[in-house]
Structure formats: structure tokens, C-alpha cells
Amino acid sequence: MKAISIGLLGLGTVGSGVVQIIENHQDKLMHQIGCPVMIKKILVKDENKERTVHIERELLTTNPDDILESPEIDIVIEVMGGVEETKNYLLKALQNRKHIVTANKDLMAVYGSELLSVATENGCDLFYEASVAGGIPILRGLVDGLASDRITKMMGIVNGTTNYILTKMSKQGSRYEDVLKEAQELGYAEADPTSDVGGWDAARKMAILATLGFSMNIDLDDVKVKGITEISEEDLSYSKKLGYTMKLIGIASRLENKVEVSVQPTLLPESHPLASVNDEYNAVYVYGEAVGETMFYGPGAGSLPTATAVVSDLVGVMKNMRLGVNGRSAVSPQFEKSLKQPGEIFSKYFVRLHVKDEVGVFAAITSIFSEHGASFEKILQMPLKQNELAEIVLVTHRTSLQDYEDILQKLNDYEMVKEIKSTYRVEGEGVI
């Protein structure tokens, strides 16, 4: 029986994991697919570099065409990262009718739709489970498991670095800068952490999830992003007092055919399933009209979990090859994109203010809220030691983002408000 031949683009930690899994699971793969699987070529930058896994030297190449143009290769696994050059490699592979498995969220968030349609034109599979939430089979869950449901909301902790940092800050009461430094030393955060802590990595994953879950082309530009760099110990301590846990949450919600996709630090009630997802773990909470609440939990990154997702996709491609049905599973987006306006996005909000500690100020502030129809669920006020100021923490009932932005503007203009220290969205209670 003819073996299926793989070309691997990249041999970093994920690539090495893929090699290892394919070697260690030959029996299981044979049993599932009915023929052997072989890695035929691996594209690397430097053939002479020391590797953590043992690789036959003759498998390595520095010439991408040894894979992309080789008639011997059936499937290309892309774990090299990068966007523009990588996209061109994959287009070439598809034109040469090679199926693709990729773990590249940066690429899929930007060129996903284009690549998927080229794949379909060429009768090729293009699978990308590993690009979102590493080892969690969430895309499969969305496509197959919830196929017959209408998904109205997804909330995800989809970045391990920021979840690690927020967990440590909450549990140890440490400062952001200190925890970030510790995370960098432990290898949980990159030397340049901008993409993680700025929320961009999470935004890419939410764009991929929303595109699939809502059957609508959601671009990275459609995602409103706020990172975790400005979260203070005070914010975390007040959250805890009020019964909330702070998480960097990606939200994708839909009402009729209008959607909102955002990433921002968000307060969740401690009893919410996402609130107990700690450390570097990821989870995606999905609300479907029929099924109600489901959650997928697991490692969001890491060499072996991501490699597992890659090999699962590989098994999917190979099963399709055996059945002769490649290139038919991608479903093109069904709906025209339509984004919610700020007047159509509803949520609760937490806001912390420093105000002059004088008679009538609190009443004036509450009237700014009530003019916009916003009332309060929780109120904390306490005097500050310095400067005759008071600190006020308010949690509103559900209000529109439009109203809330107007309220913030008016608070900002009101001379008795010294500073709006922080504000966060509050999710996961009652109304979806």
C-alpha cells in the first residue's frame, strides 16, 4: 500500500513535536487510515543546526521548492510561522494540489478566506485547528459538534501568556510589570510581549473563531482590541471584593445578523466557568440557542498540544484522501458581514473614579448615569487619604456602549471628577 508523504515547513518546537508524534503513533495512524505515513522533506533555515529530535540529515532542505514543487509530496504541514512569504508558499502548494495543515493564526487571520477559496478551487483540504487555542479541538466543535445549532455568543480565554499574568497578579497581588518579568524569565512570555499583552494574538484567534462560528468574513480590523497593560492591583482587588475575576476575554456575539467582536480585560462572576480557567490554560465558552452553554478547555499553546492538533488535522486530510473527498469540507461564509454599532452593543460596566469629596458630587455623578438610562448594580465609595478625594467604584446594569461612552465623556468633562482611573466590561451574568 502506498504511503502518504508529508512535507514539513519549519522544524521549531511544534515541527519537532509533529515529527515525534508521527513516529510514536505509526501503529495508531495505520489503524485509522489504513496506510503508512512518512515525512519526506523538511524545510529548515540551517541544515547544520543541532536538533532536539533525531532527524535523518537527508530529509532536511533549505529549498522550499523541494516540497512545494515535489510530485512526491501529498500534504504540506506549515509550522514555520510568518505571513507574506508563507502565504506565497501555501498558494504554490495549493496550485500544485497539495493539501495543507497549518498552525499559523497570523496567516489565517489575514489571508484565511483567500487561502480557503484557492484550496476549494484546487480540490485541496486546508485545515487549521492548531491556529486557535493549541490543543483544544474548538474549530471541530464549532463545525461539527454544534452544526445544527445557532451560535449566538462565544467568549474565549485564548491567550495563555496574558492568562498566566492575570492569574499570578490576582493570586499573589503582584504588579503587572513584576509578573511580566517573571513570565519572561520562565519562557511564558516573549522578549517582545506586545502581541500577547496588547491583545493582538487573542484578536487574531477571535477573528478566526467568529468567521467560522457566525459564517461571516470577520477581519482582524473588525475586532476592537484592548490589552492588559493598564490593569492595576487596585482594579484586581476591587474586582475580588465585588465577587469578580478579571480575565482577558475575547467576545464574539451576534444578534440577528449583526455581530460584535472584541478583546478586552473583562470582569466575570467567580462562579462563571471561565473564571476558574487559570495559568496558561485556554478555554472557549460557546453559547448556542439550542444547546445552551458549552465550554472547551485545554492547553492553549505548547509544542506537543499544538503538534497534536496539527496531527489530528493531518489525520482528517488523510481520511479524506482515502475516501477521495478532499476539498469539499470548507464551507464558504453564508452571511454578509454586518457589525453592530455602539448603540447595539449592550453590557454591564465597572468604573473606578477619583472625585472631589464634597457634598452633592455623588448625586451629580449618578444623575449623569441616569440621564442615559443607566442604573447601578453595585456601588462602593470610600475616602482617599490624600487630597480630599474619594474613590468611587460603580457597576452598572446593562447599558449600550453608545450611552456608556457618552457617560464617560460627561464624567471626564465634569470638574468634580479628578480622574477616571479605570473601566472594564462586566460579562457572564444573566442575559447572554
Add this chain to the structure above:
Amino acid sequence: MKAISIGLLGLGTVGSGVVQIIENHQDKLMHQIGCPVMIKKILVKDENKERTVHIERELLTTNPDDILESPEIDIVIEVMGGVEETKNYLLKALQNRKHIVTANKDLMAVYGSELLSVATENGCDLFYEASVAGGIPILRGLVDGLASDRITKMMGIVNGTTNYILTKMSKQGSRYEDVLKEAQELGYAEADPTSDVGGWDAARKMAILATLGFSMNIDLDDVKVKGITEISEEDLSYSKKLGYTMKLIGIASRLENKVEVSVQPTLLPESHPLASVNDEYNAVYVYGEAVGETMFYGPGAGSLPTATAVVSDLVGVMKNMRLGVNGRSAVSPQFEKSLKQPGEIFSKYFVRLHVKDEVGVFAAITSIFSEHGASFEKILQMPLKQNELAEIVLVTHRTSLQDYEDILQKLNDYEMVKEIKSTYRVEGEGVI
């Protein structure tokens, strides 16, 4: 384009949910499958019964052969329950080359292997996602998502009724009997709750999960079962003091090719992902060698969640029909079954004893443990008001079940031990 025709066996709450979802999602189904879906016939006991959903009277029949023998029907959805008669219906349907979707765990736990092999012989699909954990796409997760991994352990909260009862007992400090009565009044527990509270329902689901996850034919008889009927308020209160949460946990674990499958009340550390799965929710925690820890969370029962899982399977069957690849996806078990002996099952244990409050008794008891190589992680001792007795609560380090059973026997024989009040397995810490 020819519509795909469905025959429905049963029109209870799940059946009605299926009818509703298919009607409400015609557009989405069309988009995914490319042709319309129609329910052609529904087998009911009484054609004249009032229904919660509107159904054309002419769709109803009391004659199963109107579905099983009808050349018009492509797919049979079985949501009528029952085992022996239902099995014969499904065999007949398969012999007539109809694909099957079933939500029937009782049937699949007993006749799953036989039905699956008849399905394969006849080129038919037989999907049964809804039979385990209602709305959670766990079977798909095991088959596809973790296809390339080696699953070494699954722990599941797979029965909503018992999880509801244990959650209420823990949170309110109520007695088992009172909560059960309340659950029955609310419709969360059946009038005869034996199958749920005795652990049998969970055992059936664990047999299905273990068969699939370990690729081995696990029968219901292979599952060791203990229910929740003997859990006392004292046990729950001691658990809490020691930092544990009590859950009815199904465990399926494997070392090399030897497996253990059991269902029993189990103590988990409060930080374990399963510990915060509350009320009627279900979750399955899966440990894979490569991926590490993942968890699938969602509603374990209910008309619409279960119906969603049924319709997702239906979509799977219909996609296969369009591709012409039915009957090829069932993978027959790869390994011979081999069950672990008590000497090969390792775990921590919680035990609560009433002993005579005399000098030397505690030393004698600990020496019984140490003779079997078992040491303690946690110890609590306090005098009891009556009868000059003391209460001792011990949590052991990991020990074999064989040793632990010998220890229990010796404690039982020791005259200073008045009574072994309770004992529970402790899971989810450190070593998998």
C-alpha cells in the same frame, strides 16, 4: 434536488426537539448539505396524544415498519429509548440500509459493538454522540480532535441528576434524602431514581467513552459502580475542611494496555477543573499523553441540548451521503480488552473511622496502614461526644487498591475500630 428523508422513532421531549431544530434550521442545513431535509414518518405509541409541537397528523404512525421497511426513508433517528425491542428495530433498519442516529446510551452500552459492526457490513453510518453527555460533543472530540494522541485517562461527571444533588448537598449542607425529594419535585430526578443515584447511568456512559477512547470493547459489566446514596453531610463537611469537593466521577484509566473503568463518589481538590462543574452540568476531562489536560463542559441532558447532538450527527450522516462515504467511519476496536487487577490500580483514599478513644489505638491503626506501605497525606482526629469514641479522618498517599482493601479488612477486624463510617477515592492531584 432530492430531499433527504428522515424517519423518527419516538416523539418525546428529545424527538420534539429534533423536529423543532430541523424546522427552524432548514436554511443552515441546506447551506451545509446542499439539499433539503424532510421528516417523513414518526413512530408514536398514540397518534391521538396532544403534542407540544405542531405535527401534521399524517406523519404519525404506530407501525414501525412504515419507517423500517419504507424505501422512502434514508435515515432513522432513534429517540424512543428501550433496549431489546429497539435493538431489533435498528437491526432491521440497518439491514434495509438505513443510516442511524441514536441517543440511546442503554442500548449502546449493551449492544453498541454488535450494532456498529452490522452497520459497517451494510455500508451504513451509526452515530451516537447524543448518548453520552447530551450537548457536549465529546465523542467527536475523542475520535477526531485527539486522533493523534494516546488517551491515558478520562474522568467524567456524566450524570446531571447526581451532580445536581451533590452540588445542593455541598452548598446548602442538606441531607441526601431532602435534596433528592426536591430534585424529584423539580423534575431533575425521576420518580425511581435508582439508575441515576446508583451510578448505573454514569457507568453506561463510561463504558461507551472507554470503548472509544481506549479502542477496546468495554462492557457495562467491566465497570465497577458505586452510587451516591450513602454520602453523609459529615463526609461532605470533612471533604470541604480538607480542601476537596465531592463528585460522582467516572474514571477510565489505562497503563500500557491494561485499563480500569469505574464510577464512584470521589474527592477532587477544589482547584481541579471538574470541581467547579456544578448543578446539572456535565463535563469530561481527558488526559492525553501529548495534549495534556483538556475538558469538555456542557449540559448533560435536556431536550434541546440532546436534540442538538442528534441533529449534529444527522448532519454528519447527510454529509457522508452527499460524499458517498457512509459506513466507513466506524473504527473497530484495535486492542484486546485487559482489565487492571486491584494490585494495579493506584489511588489516594479518604477514610473516616470511629475508634475507641484510648491510648495506643491511633498508633495501632497507623501501623496497619504502614504494614501495607501506605502513608498519610492528611490526618484529622477529634473526640466524639458519645460513647468515649474518637473520629479519625485519614487521607492516604497513593496506594494500590489491593493493599487498601486489605487495610480495610484489617481495620474491620480490629476490635478498637467501632466502625468504618465511609471511604472515598481521592483523585486529581499530582500523578495522573
